[in-house]
Amino acid sequence: MNKLCKQFVRFSGASLLVGALAITACKKTFDEPPYNSGDPAIKVTNSIADLQALYKGSPVTITNDMVFAGVVIGDDKSGNLYKQIVIQDSTAGINIQLDASNLNAKFPVGRKVFVKAKGLTLGAYGGLLELGKGVNDQNQPVRITQALIDSFLVAGSSNNVVVPLELTVAQLNQKYQNMLVTLKDIQVVAADTSKTYADSTKVAANVNINLANCEGGSLVLRTSSYANFTNIKVPKGKGNITGIYTIFNTTSQFVIRDTSDVRLMTGVRCEGGGTGTAITIADLRKMYKGADVVLPAGTTFVGTVVSSTANESTGNVRLASADNSAGILMYTLKGSPDYALGSVLTVNVGGGTLTAFNGELELKNVPIAQVTVGANGTVTPRVADVKTVVANKSNWSSTLVTIKNVNIALSNTTSTGTNYTITDATTGSIVAFVRDANIKINAPVTNANITGYVSVYLANGATDTTTQLGLRATSDITGGSVPTATNIVLATSPYLIDFNNLASGLPMGVTTKGKVSTTAMGVDTTFKSAATPWTETAFGFKNAASALNTSLTSASDATAQAASTDRALAVRQTSGVEAVAFVFEINDTKGKSNLSMSFNLQSLDVTSTVARTTTWNVDYAFGDNPTTFTKVTTPADMTTANGFAGKDFTVNFGNALDNQSGKVYIRIYATATTGSGSRALSAIDNVKFSW
Structure with missing residues (x-):
């Protein structure tokens, strides 16, 4: 690999001194990871390692036509990185300071980014190299304003994969800063295992959790209190952790993108002892704060199946706690087992995601291998009227209810099933959707009792969710009478x-x-x-x-x-x-x-x-x-x-x-x-x- 030919020119300004760089016509090539098609026709002239080499202890403004490219390894989706993205090529990594929000919409993890570096400033904060535009009064790079981002950064192909470097704590050094790294055999120190990743009250803007290996090597896991996994407890087991290696003065730091980066920390600790955390479905639901949450490794819950696969969308299963106090919709992979009504499942949610889907809280991306089927159990429905069910639709979602003395009327038929409207003496109504031809409802029905699981649905353009009741079998409707027909019933032709x-x-x-x-x-x-x-x-x-x-x-x-x-x-x-x-x-x-x-x-x-x-x-x-x-x-x-x-x-x-x-x-x-x-x-x- 050729050395970079460079010439420094120093100049002074009224309030700061910066190093201006002029690079001569030297060219070089370097190895890059394979990328998907869809990149713009922009010629890359230098590597990120070349960029880093320009820093000699004070900020440097780039004055030549330097162009480098890298794949995003860290964005602001989870909130743990603020107004920055971190990109990496085969030689090094760099974090780019950007004065904008929702950067993951344009620069998500896996997106290749081309950087036209002329006019940008390379500097450091606590020894960690950063790229911005100009410096502040502390001689640190300033974020690139939103209006100028497109002048310097060009988005390329998506879904590129950067394989993290597998290192031990002893191997860490400054050259790996801003790179994606997997540290082997790491655990949270015993004194910190009861803590959450950060401070949900936000009194502390960031929280440090101490990590160590069995040989005594240590570093800090640093998490922003604005991350969407702030109040989740750290893993108790030992294993590999993946994240972005950073430094602050003499302290080695690690930043995870979300809790999927710690999904493998489930092994036996150096000192032995338990590794998992059992929670209730109610606790699981509390982890969702309005944005997707990747769940920590070793976390499990137990639930009883209260849905019928025949009357649910493919891959959906409804699980309620034994006391029916809380429930969750779990979406499994297509081709997964049909979990029978009444089956008791133990679910290791590590690496799974809590998300909102059509207004419903949903647990997804849980590998089938992490679901264990046990003996059958029963869940006793709560008895409530229509008005009360509607008022509690979100909290009672995926739990069983029985509503007495209801009227059931046909609403409409769709390509996938039939909607029925359920009313009683209270105000409001609930929709029962039946996709299974084996569930027979000879509507209209009056004064019947109906049992099912509560769900909600947010239609496109709607401002509020519709309360729904999922049926499992015809036997979910008992009693009642069918009024005398007032319309034509086609029985025998003609x-x-x-x-x-x-x-x-x-x-x-x-x-x-x-x-x-x-x-x-x-x-x-x-x-x-x-x-x-x-x-x-x-x-x-x-x-x-x-x-x-x-x-x-x-x-x-x-x-x-x-x-x-x-x-x-x-x-x-x-x-x-x-x-x-x-x-x-x-x-x-x-x-x-x-x-x-x-x-x-x-x-x-x-x-x-x-x-x-x-x-x-x-x-x-x-x-x-x-x-x-x-x-x-x-x-x-x-x-x-x-x-x-x-x-x-x-x-x-x-x-x-x-x-x-x-x-x-x-x-x-x-x-x-x-x-x-x-x-x-x-x-x-x-x-x-x-x-």
């Missing part, structure tokens, strides 16, 4: 509605609407159940004699019409209300496919003043109070006008209505008439659903 009992009211599931549109169901419109002659011209839905009665003709009088037992559901449109609909409310189409509807459409008017034509259409919609209707292709001649006739039509829905677990609405509707003069009396008869 399902026929002949309208012959209109004198007693509309058939179940059939309603009449006015002022309909493509985005509105319309308003309920009075149906006249008494037999009505065809000549009645007032607006409304009527009980009329059907044209399918072959004993009737267009000349049949009102008495003959009233005597007919073959009836049809008719409507007279007027200029005030032309948009009308015959509406069919179907409970569901579970297990049904290729649904079709046939009906006889009739014109029941021979009045000479009737000169308008009504064109009829068919559409459908899903769920309660739908606002979106999908029109179906219908024959062009599906019209009514002056005359006395009926014609059969069939409308096929294809697969559009297949296997719907919620309500399906089908409308035969008209939005306007064409022509002039009066409007005809239109009717339908023998509506038949087939599948």
Whole structure:
């Protein structure tokens, strides 16, 4: 490797003296770790070791076009590094002082960074080399202002891996400063094992924890009290620790990025003794302070499975403490075992992460090998009402509750399952989501008892979480009754509605609407159940004699019409209300496919003043109070006008209505008439659903 040719030029200023560097045309090459693609076309001229060599005890401002690059080994994600990043190449490391926050968004660990060093200042704080811009009144480098960061630092490829140097305490020296190092066989000294990493009260800005090996070598683990793992206890075992080696005057220091850097400190201590820490699920939840926390090695908890894998997302398992005081959602790797309901798990969370996912506190990244399955256990649900569950949704998440005297109503069906709304006499509601076809809820249900585990969900754009109840089996719902159906229940194909009992009211599931549109169901419109002659011209839905009665003709009088037992559901449109609909409310189409509807459409008017034509259409919609209707292709001649006739039509829905677990609405509707003069009396008869 060629020596760096350099020439120093000294100059004075009003308040400080700095060394200005001019580098001649000497070039050099050096080995770099392999990087991923995606780097900018910037030529690297020097190594970080070359940069360090410029420092001779006082700050140096770089005046030549020096460019070096390194991979980020430390960022500010956990809060343990403040307004700085540490980068390293194959020769050395350097920390770069930056006057900005959330640096990990642009310069995360693993990102290659190119540094255009001209104009920057290399100096030291307590002997630790730093790169900034200019110096302060203590002759220490000043942070590069946020406005200038992009002028000096260029982000390159991501996900680069820097393998830490494996060293012993005795091997540490100044050349390893600002480099990623793994120290072997290290433990926290006995006097410090009961301490946390730093001071959560922040009275002390930083806390030193003493580390040692079995040979008596020692150094300090230094942690900022603004780190997100401040109140976690330090590991009690012995093993390897990874972090950034730093110095402060004559003291060797170590800085971890987060607690995953100590995940291997679980071995037997030099003096023997226990290495692990058992905590409760409640204590585990308290470790989360609003930002991701990597959990310390050797930490374990015990929980009982209170969820069913069939009704949870892949990899999710809900664990509650034996007394049901606290619970946690654990996300395991895909392909992990299906932990059966009631299984008691001992979980070593070392290296796992507490995080927030869709509003729920989640434990993730726990290796499957760290989960031990024991004998079965039971958890007794707490009994509460809906209002109380909603008020405690976050604290009770993943614990069992029983809610008594609830009403369960179908809410909506999605591509992955069905939502049900649970209410009781208190205010508020809870959503039960069922993805498992083996869990049967014949909603609506009234006055039932329901048991499940509490969860929360934060939808995109929402400001508050929705309270949910996870079911494990159909048996989670007990008691209750199913109200008498008010809509069409498709049992045997075909399902026929002949309208012959209109004198007693509309058939179940059939309603009449006015002022309909493509985005509105319309308003309920009075149906006249008494037999009505065809000549009645007032607006409304009527009980009329059907044209399918072959004993009737267009000349049949009102008495003959009233005597007919073959009836049809008719409507007279007027200029005030032309948009009308015959509406069919179907409970569901579970297990049904290729649904079709046939009906006889009739014109029941021979009045000479009737000169308008009504064109009829068919559409459908899903769920309660739908606002979106999908029109179906219908024959062009599906019209009514002056005359006395009926014609059969069939409308096929294809697969559009297949296997719907919620309500399906089908409308035969008209939005306007064409022509002039009066409007005809239109009717339908023998509506038949087939599948």
